[in-house]
Amino acid sequence: MQKKVRFLRILRNMIVAMLGICIIWVVTNQVITAVEKKKYPPIGQLVEVNGRDIHVYTKGKGENTISTTKRLGNDCACTGF
Numbered sequence: 001m002q003k004k005v006r007f008l009r010i011l012r013n014m015i016v017a018m019l020g021i022c023i024i025w026v027v028t029n030q031v032i033t034a035v036e037k038k039k040y041p042p043i044g045q046l047v048e049v050n051g052r053d054i055h056v057y058t059k060g061k062g063e064n065t066i067s068t069t070k071r072l073g074n075d076c077a078c079t080g081f
Contacts, residue, residue, distance in 0.1 A: 042055055044056050
């Protein structure tokens, strides 16, 4: 009986510790994200397309146009072509 109580106490403490770590992780992530959004604002402008805002960055002048898009599940726009 004593071993079972000790095991349950250890298990409870481990679960509480893991939940605490997860909460600290989430809060830290939210704070760092907010700081980075203020520190590094996006370059370019927002353009409305079909009722949604799309971030557009233009550079240079001329007839040639290069367009890159980021897709879901694809971290690098250069591999999405």
